[in-house]
Amino acid sequence: xxxxxxxxxxxxxxxxxxxxxxxxxxxxxxxxxxxxxxxxxxxxxxxxxxxxxxxxxxxxxxxxxxxxxxxxxxxxxxxxxxxxxxxxxxxxxxxxxxxxxxxxxxxxxxxxxxxxxxxxxxxxxxxxxxxxxxxxxxxxxxxxxxxxxxxxxxxxxxxxxxxxxxxxxxxxxxxxxxxxxxxxxxxxxxxxxxxxxxxxxxxxxxxxxxxxxxxxxxxxxxxxxxxxxxxxxxxxxxxxxxxxxxxxxxxxxxxxxxxxxxxxxxxxxxxxxxxxxxxxxxxxxxxxxxxxxxxxxxxxxxxxxxxxxxxxxxxxxxxxxxxxxxxxxxxxxxxxxxxxxxxxxxxxxxxxxxxxxxxxxxxxxxxxxxxxxxxxxxxxxxxxxxxxxxxxxxxxx
Ligand code: LLP
Numbered sequence: 001x002x003x004x005x006x007x008x009x010x011x012x013x014x015x016x017x018x019x020x021x022x023x024x025x026x027x028x029x030x031x032x033x034x035x036x037x038x039x040x041x042x043x044x045x046x047x048x049x050x051x052x053x054x055x056x057x058x059x060x061x062x063x064x065x066x067x068x069x070x071x072x073x074x075x076x077x078x079x080x081x082x083x084x085x086x087x088x089x090x091x092x093x094x095x096x097x098x099x100x101x102x103x104x105x106x107x108x109x110x111x112x113x114x115x116x117x118x119x120x121x122x123x124x125x126x127x128x129x130x131x132x133x134x135x136x137x138x139x140x141x142x143x144x145x146x147x148x149x150x151x152x153x154x155x156x157x158x159x160x161x162x163x164x165x166x167x168x169x170x171x172x173x174x175x176x177x178x179x180x181x182x183x184x185x186x187x188x189x190x191x192x193x194x195x196x197x198x199x200x201x202x203x204x205x206x207x208x209x210x211x212x213x214x215x216x217x218x219x220x221x222x223x224x225x226x227x228x229x230x231x232x233x234x235x236x237x238x239x240x241x242x243x244x245x246x247x248x249x250x251x252x253x254x255x256x257x258x259x260x261x262x263x264x265x266x267x268x269x270x271x272x273x274x275x276x277x278x279x280x281x282x283x284x285x286x287x288x289x290x291x292x293x294x295x296x297x298x299x300x301x302x303x304x305x306x307x308x309x310x311x312x313x314x315x316x317x318x319x320x321x322x323x324x325x326x327x328x329x330x331x332x333x334x335x336x337x338x339x340x341x342x343x344x345x346x347x348x349x350x351x352x353x354x355x356x357x358x359x360x361x362x363x364x365x366x367x368x369x370x371x372x373x374x375x376x377x378x379x380x381x382x383x384x385x386x387x388x389x390x391x392x393x394x395x396x397x
Contacts, residue, residue, distance in 0.1 A: 001373065003309050007270045009343050010369050010380070013289035014270040015356050017047075019055050019374025021266040022352075026059040029217065029261060032247070033234035035241060037253040041085055044070055046259030046353040051372035051379040053077035056262065064215070064257040068098045075102075079394060084210065085255075087176070088113065089151070093161070096120065100350045107176050107212070108305030109152045118168025127174030127212065128153065130162055130199070137180025137216070144214075145179045145192060152177065157201045171207045174255075175200050178214025181260060184235040193237060197244050210253035211241070217261035221350050222304050246247060260353040267352025269294050269368070273322070273344045283318045285340045287297040290322025290329045292362040294348060297331050304351060306332050310344035312324055320346065324363050330375050364390060 007014055011277070016018075030040060034142065041062040044053060048070065054077050062083035063074040074084050086099050087107040100121060108114045109129030117126065131152030146149045152159060161224035165172055179192040193213050200211070218228050256370065275286035278352050296302035306320055315336040322329040331348060340346075359367045366389040372379040 003268065003270050003347055004345060005129060006371060007272075007309075010371060011381075012270050012272045012345065013287075013293055013368040015351065015368050015370040016268050017049065017052060017263070017352055017370065018266045018271060019051070019371045019372055022052060022055050022263055023059055025262045026056060026061065029230060029256070032230040033238060033254075033256070035234075035238040035254045037251055039210070039230070039253055039255045040262075041199055041212070041255055041257045042262055043259030044074060045357060047106045047263045047355075047357050048073050049356070049370055049372060050077050051374065051381075052263060052266075052352075053079070055372070055374055056393070059261075062255075062261075068095055068102070071099060071104055071178060075170055077099070077200050084274055085174070085176075085257075087129065098240055101286070106172070107174065109176075111157060111164065112152060114161065114164050114170075115168075118170050119163055122168045122170070125171045125173045125192075125207075126165070127176050127210075128172055129176040129178070130155060130158070130196055132177040132179050132195050134179050134188050134192040134195065136183045136185060136188035136192075138182030138184065138218070139302070141300060142181040143179075144181075145177075155195060155199050158204065162204050172205045173209045174212055175205065175208065175256075176212040176214065177255065178216065180216050182218050183216040184218060186228075186230070186267060189213070189233065190236060190240075193240065198243075200248075202248055208248070208252055210255055212257060213237070213256035215257040215261070216220070217256075217258045219260055219264045219350065219353075221264075221305065223305055242374070262353075264328045264350050264353035267350070267355060269348040269351040269355060270304075271346050271348065273342050275339055276340065276342050283316060283340075285318045285337075285346075286321050286323065287346060288323055290324035290363070291326075292324055292360045292365065293322075293349060293368055295358050295360075296354060298328050299358075300338065304331065305349040306335060306337060307347050308338040308344055309347050311338045311341065315339070323365075343345070361389070361393070364393065 041064040042056045043064040086104040107127040131154045132145045135146040270289040271289040277284040291298040320331040366384040369383040370381040
């Protein structure tokens with residue numbers, strides 16, 4: 001990928017995604033899990049770029065949506081409503097009506113919402129989100145299992161689920177769990193799955209069509225990290241689920257919902273160094289982007305590799321900081337990088353997942369242009385200029 005050329009043509013900051021990489025990740029995961037009725041739902045909260053959605057649709061993915069906005073965006077990309085699962089977390093009644101109107105299958109993770117959904121739409125199909133009771137994930141904020149998180153219904157409340165569903169004649173066609181994001185230990189993923197399978201019986205849920213074991217597949221953010229191989233996990237989960245299906249008496253579909261694994265490595269944020277500063281012994285390189293455009297380092301202390309595209313001379317140690325008016329707005333601290341001059345272009349790696357999609361208008365700058373390079377084509381989602389953004393904000397008042 002010629003990032004310098006792209007930056008010249010489209011300006012910076014600039015998000016660039018490699019479509020081929022996304023396709024490869026999809027195929028690798030599919031191959032790693034040899035279960036015959038496997039479905040991969042893309043967790044589009046990771047990156048809702050239309051062209052990325054279309055690539056994953058071409059590969060055969062469905063969608064894990066978390067808002068009505070997600071559902072509408074997925075529809076715009078060409079997904080059929082039957083290929084979308086709506087994980088309804090802390091939704092309002094209005095959101096429930098809107099999503100039901102669209103005809104999507106709900107994945108419900110609280111007893112109170114299940115009760116409200118059942119009362120509003122008796123006789124419907126639903127999926128139930130259970131809490132796997134395993135705590136795992138790359139950072140405290142992205143662990144979703146265990147009793148101290150807000151997600152899913154505790155396993156001990158399973159009979160209450162059965163009772164509510166029977167009162168409202170809801171047909172439970174799916175059971176779901178999601179343990180966390182960037183999970184380093186596959187044994188914890190397996191443990192979550194096992195915990196769920198222990199409580200799911202034909203007696204309780206006679207109408208199952210699928211079980212969904214969420215996302216959480218890890219990618220390598222540091223160049224020294226190995227890419228995790230999920231083949232062993234895939235074999236183990238396939239054996240476990242096949243034997244579960246035998247005792248259940250039906251070949252159920254098995255879903256996973258990866259976000260990060262599919263798109264993280266495809267993306268880069270290209271930024272330009274605007275200001276170099278020597279603070280006593282500290283070298284600080286300031287760039288024309290900040291945490292409003294890529295928040296992971298600040299929010300989760302996440303490591304994103306950074307390279308200098310303009311210079312490959314000897315390395316110096318830098319803090320790479322952003323243009324937001326907060327001291328924490330920092331992409332890297334004490335990072336060895338090839339010698340930086342003002343005007344150099346830096347590449348922030350592994351920026352395909354939860355980077356653009358977590359962007360904000362903080363400090364009133366527009367989000368970067370995004371490019372998706374796929375099959376020798378370049379799909380452009382052009383940024384507003386900062387002035388266009390301001391015009392649109394001013395006109396909201
Ligand atoms: N399914 C459910 C129900 C989820 O809540 C999530 C992520 C996924 C699937 C996809 O997880 P993944 O495969 O991407 O790990 N912003 C954070 C990650 C937040 C994940 C939220 N839920 C980050 O940048 O690390």
